[in-house]
Structure formats: structure tokens, C-alpha cells
Amino acid sequence: MLNHGPLSKPFLSLQSYLQGFIHLIYPHICLQCASSELLNSQVICDECESQLPYTHFSKMVINPIEKIFWGRAKIEQANAILYFTKDSIVQKIIFELKYKQNKKAGYLLGRLIAQEILSTHSENPVLFLIPIPISKKKLRKRGFNQCLIICKGIIDYGVNAVIFNGLHKIKNTVTQTHKDRLERSLQNSPVFILKNRIQLQDKPIMIVDDVITTGSTLEAAFHCLKAANPSSISISTAAYTFT
């Protein structure tokens, strides 16, 4: 097991030395076109960013993400910024964030979501952002929750919002024999618990996830958060994958 306590000074200097060394071997280049014409804070160049597969769902009267939740959850607004397809640049960005611990990829996705929020929610009061939590096991392995990084990216870009960290993922401990039909249908959905719910009462909240497919994770989070009586619940995801 790795020690996740505070890092000692010699270790930190070794870490920064190694990072500098890695940068020499792997120069900072665009994930998609390998151009070196990008800022240190970027993972893809401006040209590739302009060519991302944007969904433009926010311009539709009724969009495919809202339709996912029809009859399942009363969502104020639901949106996904990019289409996620196999072997695409969007897959590379998500992979970079989740499996290569590259937070810059998360800040990019946060900024893209922020641009949409600012164009559609301009006059709203402080928005509570709820990152979809990951399990403790994944958190230990990955070092951070990728949805939390996306939320930080949203705020960094100027959205008037705060991050709410009271939603937690727990193990589904209900045994098969005690499950009724509804529970069995949700058996693959994560189970969430809510702490400090009072903070969300009468506030507009937005659940933030990296990728939406069937919507079952977001639906489970929605029903947990509803108990806090927020004024509205919106959903924003970086990418949408359709089956």
C-alpha cells in the first residue's frame, strides 16, 4: 500500500525533479494533433478545441439529455457539452483526466461547461455544484475525484458557484434476496448518502459528471439530493455517449 499521508520534503524535491525530467522526454504537445503551439495550462491546442464535437444541446428546446430523465427525475435543465465516441479526442481527454491524473484535462472540461452556464444562467444566484463522488477505493487509486476537478474548472472560469462536498458514494449492501423489483432494477446504480443537506435547502444546485450514458448514476444522485429540498436541480456533464 502506498502511504497517502503528507509527503516528506526530500520526496517532494524528488517528485519535482522527476516531473522536470518527464517533461524533457515528453514535451508539452496537443493531445490530438501533437502541435506544440499551446499554453502550459492546455492539453489541446486552440485549433483542436474549436473542432471538438460540440453537441450544442443548450440551443435545443428539448435536448436528448433532458429526454433521458423524462418520467425518472424532474430536472430543471440538463446538458452535455461534447459527444463522446470511441477513439475520439473526447475519449483521449477523459482518459487523460481519469487514468493519467492530468488535472488540466478536467479544467478544460470545466471551462467548456462554464461557457455554457454563463450563456444560459447569467442572472442566477450562487449555484451549488455537486461533483458526482467516486468510491474510496477509486479515490485512493486516482488521487482525486475527476468531477471535483471539473467543478473547480467551472468556478475558475468565473461562474458564481460553490462546490458542495456532502454527497458520498457508499457500497450497495442490500442483499439480493431483500431487493424488491425496483431495487433490483437499480442494482447496478451506485448508492449515495447526503451529509450537510441543510446547506442546499432552497438553493439552485447542479450535479456535475464527466460522462453520461444511461443516466442511472445521475438519477440515483438526483433522488438522494432531492431530500435536501433545493429550489431546482440541474445536470451538466462534459460528454454524452449514446448506445
Ligand SMILES: [Zn+2]
Ligand atoms: Zn491540436
